[in-house]
Amino acid sequence: MQNTISNSSRYISDLGTFESALKAEFKPRWVVGMDVYAQKFVENFLTGTFEANPSGYNRFITNFGTHNFTRGNFGGLIRDVIETKSDYFYSRSDREVESNAKASFLNVMSVTGSFGSSSQRVDQNFTNASTHIVRYYGRNTNLLAQNGVSKWQTTVDLDPWLFSGEFKPISDLISDETKKQSMERAVENYVLKSYLGELERTVASVRSKANDPVLNGLEARVIKLKSVPVLDLEDVETLSGDIQNEITAPTWFTMNTKQCFKWWATHIGTQCGGGADSFCAQRQTA
Structure with a gap:
């Protein structure tokens, strides 16, 4: 493990x-x-x-x-x-x-x-x-x-x-069908509330490194949604997707880009051999 x-x-x-x-x-x-x-x-x-x-x-x-x-x-x-x-x-x-x-x-x-x-x-x-x-x-x-x-x-x-x-x-232990279905809905709501708490912690962690206005807005949306007594799954999923899009680097960047450093003499192009030598590194992968 x-x-x-x-x-x-x-x-x-x-x-x-x-x-x-x-x-x-x-x-x-x-x-x-x-x-x-x-x-x-x-x-x-x-x-x-x-x-x-x-x-x-x-x-x-x-x-x-x-x-x-x-x-x-x-x-x-x-x-x-x-x-x-x-x-x-x-x-x-x-x-x-x-x-x-x-x-x-x-x-x-x-x-x-x-x-x-x-x-x-x-x-x-x-x-x-x-x-x-x-x-x-x-x-x-x-x-x-x-x-x-x-x-x-x-x-x-x-x-x-x-x-x-x-x-x-x-809820399987509840015999009354209406109460049983309501308990299933209550458990789903409880899980969604817990998930919103995790989203709030995730956004706060990223904000500690970069105080971005978009992140501030996402955090405010999480806090507002947490105050809703009965949550809608679609609302939570939409907010989760918006947060993921904001804090996750896109695949095209993580998989298809290089980091490069070019040597180039200031003003005098011949000082470092007359050209720009590139030193590039691929992104490290697990």
């Missing part, structure tokens, strides 16, 4: 390794029902449709969530979050960054006794520019102890951690 994100000063690689313990099949859908508190809430507060009573459905989601587990995978997880200074990447490709992050993770696991001995080569500049935050989930151990990871693996079965599974919409 590897995820990578970046901001103005740090490049964060999130790597991990799983130790599987067991898989649990929960009660079948035709047996599972709401507990007494959730059922009372449905009966007393989910009146009318979502459009007519958004606050009631939103309160239900706040208290009881949007989905429930039907299958769970239990085990352990060791996670290594690597924070690297952004200036390290100015002359490296994404592939080089990924390779160094993976090799660094394997070396950390080797030291703690997870993968035996490892001598993966890591760029020393990457090592100097990076810090590791290692955490584990499931059972209990001391990762700093000799063979700490190997000892941890043997204990995971005793106290496993739920790390993945299968979800089903909580």
